[in-house]
Amino acid sequence: MRAPFSSLFAGRPRRAPAALALFVAAMAAMPLVAGDYLLSVLILVLFAAYLAQAWNIMMGFAGLLSIGHALYIGIGAYASAALFVHYGTSPWIGMLAGVTIAALAGAAIGALSFRFKVGGVYFALLTIAFAEFTRILADHFGWIGASSGLFLPVANRATSDVWHLRGAPVMFYYLLLAAVLALLALGRLLLGRRIGYYWQAIREDEEAAKALGIDVFRCKLAAVTLSAGLTAVAGVFHAFYYNNLYPETIFAIGRSVELMLPAIIGGLGTLFGPILGAFLLTGLSEALTNATADWGIDGLKQLLYGLVLAIVVVLRPDGIWPWIAARLGLGAAPHPPASRVPPSARERSEGALPQGQP
Amino acid sequence: MGKETSRRLSRRAFGRGAAAAGALVAAPALLRWRAGAAEPVKIGVLLPRSGFLALIGQACQRGCDIAVPVLKDMGYAVELMNADTESSPDVARTQAEKLIREGAHVIVGAFESGATAAIAQVAEQKGTPCVINIGSEPKITEQGYKFVFRNFPTSPMLVTNGLNRMKSFFETTGTTPKTAVLMHVNDTFGQSMLAGINALAPKIGLPFKIVETIAYDPKTRDLSIEVAKAKAAGAELHMVVTRLNDAILMIREMVKQKYEPMGVISPGSPGMYEGQFLKTLGKYADYCVSNVPWINPKQEMSQTLEKAFHKAYPDQDFDLNIGFSFEGIQICADAAKRAGSNAPQALVEALKATHIEKRVMIGGPIRFAANGQNPDQVSAAVQNRGGKPLVVLPPDSAAEKPVFPVPGWQQRT
Numbered sequence: 056m057r058a059p060f061s062s063l064f065a066g067r068p069r070r071a072p073a074a075l076a077l078f079v080a081a082m083a084a085m086p087l088v089a090g091d092y093l094l095s096v097l098i099l100v101l102f103a104a105y106l107a108q109a110w111n112i113m114m115g116f117a118g119l120l121s122i123g124h125a126l127y128i129g130i131g132a133y134a135s136a137a138l139f140v141h142y143g144t145s146p147w148i149g150m151l152a153g154v155t156i157a158a159l160a161g162a163a164i165g166a167l168s169f170r171f172k173v174g175g176v177y178f179a180l181l182t183i184a185f186a187e188f189t190r191i192l193a194d195h196f197g198w199i200g201a202s203s204g205l206f207l208p209v210a211n212r213a214t215s216d217v218w219h220l221r222g223a224p225v226m227f228y229y230l231l232l233a234a235v236l237a238l239l240a241l242g243r244l245l246l247g248r249r250i251g252y253y254w255q256a257i258r259e260d261e262e263a264a265k266a267l268g269i270d271v272f273r274c275k276l277a278a279v280t281l282s283a284g285l286t287a288v289a290g291v292f293h294a295f296y297y298n299n300l301y302p303e304t305i306f307a308i309g310r311s312v313e314l315m316l317p318a319i320i321g322g323l324g325t326l327f328g329p330i331l332g333a334f335l336l337t338g339l340s341e342a343l344t345n346a347t348a349d350w351g352i353d354g355l356k357q358l359l360y361g362l363v364l365a366i367v368v369v370l371r372p373d374g375i376w377p378w379i380a381a382r383l384g385l386g387a388a389p390h391p392p393a394s395r396v397p398p399s400a401r402e403r404s405e406g407a408l409p410q411g412q413p
Numbered sequence: 414m415g416k417e418t419s420r421r422l423s424r425r426a427f428g429r430g431a432a433a434a435g436a437l438v439a440a441p442a443l444l445r446w447r448a449g450a451a452e453p454v455k456i457g458v459l460l461p462r463s464g465f466l467a468l469i470g471q472a473c474q475r476g477c478d479i480a481v482p483v484l485k486d487m488g489y490a491v492e493l494m495n496a497d498t499e500s501s502p503d504v505a506r507t508q509a510e511k512l513i514r515e516g517a518h519v520i521v522g523a524f525e526s527g528a529t530a531a532i533a534q535v536a537e538q539k540g541t542p543c544v545i546n547i548g549s550e551p552k553i554t555e556q557g558y559k560f561v562f563r564n565f566p567t568s569p570m571l572v573t574n575g576l577n578r579m580k581s582f583f584e585t586t587g588t589t590p591k592t593a594v595l596m597h598v599n600d601t602f603g604q605s606m607l608a609g610i611n612a613l614a615p616k617i618g619l620p621f622k623i624v625e626t627i628a629y630d631p632k633t634r635d636l637s638i639e640v641a642k643a644k645a646a647g648a649e650l651h652m653v654v655t656r657l658n659d660a661i662l663m664i665r666e667m668v669k670q671k672y673e674p675m676g677v678i679s680p681g682s683p684g685m686y687e688g689q690f691l692k693t694l695g696k697y698a699d700y701c702v703s704n705v706p707w708i709n710p711k712q713e714m715s716q717t718l719e720k721a722f723h724k725a726y727p728d729q730d731f732d733l734n735i736g737f738s739f740e741g742i743q744i745c746a747d748a749a750k751r752a753g754s755n756a757p758q759a760l761v762e763a764l765k766a767t768h769i770e771k772r773v774m775i776g777g778p779i780r781f782a783a784n785g786q787n788p789d790q791v792s793a794a795v796q797n798r799g800g801k802p803l804v805v806l807p808p809d810s811a812a813e814k815p816v817f818p819v820p821g822w823q824q825r826t
Contacts, residue, residue, distance in 0.1 A: 195604070304527045
């Protein structure tokens, strides 16, 4: 067990583990000082960070664009919530069911696409199509409440019941924090393994990867399956945190787009980028809400939010984290997807596959 | 010295002294309590003022905003704390937390079912009362919540009331169609209405037979095929479940295809009473009937509200969104006044005992059953007449008599 743990920081500057420890300690201590509102905002941050990390495995590592990830959130949420409501099944067991179904759904979509050479934007369109028709199916599926929604019983509790995920927001905060850190570690381990290198090779040039003998079909299928299954975990937490599910909101395209943003803004293909992106975007959203609340102009917040996103994308097209990491000395030089790297930078990095992103 | 002291400080004197000291210590707290009672009740209003429900959310906000001066004239002190849910349940939840943290004594909202369910849950967890102005999802008041109250009919109530009103509409006009075609928007709302109609029609004993049901896409730009199909069915009544844009498209196509049923009636959906429908279609919008909860034009309170509303917003629709949103604020103000305190438990107890006779919507006095639902909700028959939606039933709230069968498209001036 020592080898995988030590490999988490292999090739990193010495200050990287210290910075991570500081981050974890600060996050762990946060509920002690944060009020209810700040805690609920931080839970949103962790949800966003986790989802962006899970999506990043597909897009950031393997270069597969999915705009229908809400499908897997919905599957995880509905599977665990319906089992809990109808049979009293623990959400952890429901999570197994949700993750399995979501992974199978991801594998099916992937197999269908990759077998028939559906790639690029067409693959992205296919992911939207699956999310949309699952939403329509859910709208008519009585066992999960159809369009009327599925409600989980809510009660005020003095203590938290982790086995049934019934409890105060602080319980969800720590569970999500653990999930985010676990996914960070998993991402780091995967990138250092053969599969991680294969994914990055496929991302950079699929034909070249094929020519090198990489089983592109299996590698891409693994990325979709893993990403789908991990996304479903967030769905379970979503269901038990919000306690009500509607097909129209859980499978919404808007949700699929939202969950991509932290990874794009933070830094595609990086490990810490989605987490940083989640902090920045959720923080920005809340700050703009508070700033514009008294101005009485409806929709101004969305306008400003869009403007800030556009500015960030223009100024830092590779995301904010690689830029910050380079300045803080927290990682190796960033290796974003080649299509977004200027030719001169690409030439510099030629000849070596990325060693795992910071 | 000791003897003298003991004589001075007898047990009785000590008791008196302790009582006086206690009173002195408690005085600021008592003063604060009294001041608290006089403090205006802070109402956190959560509505979808941006996002895809922005238009309707902003209308609801106008209903809440106009309530402040109107209620002030009636001796109620209220203060609104507004938040935009951005048409998202996730944002609704965070904003509810924020409003409660910032001192909202009660929260009101939230129009959309997901957002309403989210804020109801936060209210329950925080022990802050929540009054639902608009939100028809029945399960919200079936959760055993102790802090949640709803002054809006649930979706089964809407369908039942709408279909019953249809029966009374035909009884009053003395003409009952024998057949009907049902055209409905094929989205979540349309599907749930269809399921409700199919389930309740046999129980209610509708006087006509639905010979054909035609669904259409909510984003459609052309309803020519669907309207041709409806015309071919040869039914006497055209029953619809619409939203705004499709309702306009449908009537235009009916005029174009010279499809002239005895009338167009909705058992309870938006679209046909809305200002945009009336303005766009002109005389063709007339005589369409919507069986929906509506503002009672005969109530003194609604007349006062309408006057104030049109003064503040001369170009805006005065419809059920305004009425229910106003009543949401009125309910909170009334509870705070009777409670004499803005403390959550006192407000909840007062809300449970709500009995408001002077309301703006048609229906019995506002009251709440044990589950927090107002059971006395009524749907009016609202018929467009001369470019305005007017109540034609129930008779005691009617501004005009109902017309059925309606004049043909070409017979209108």
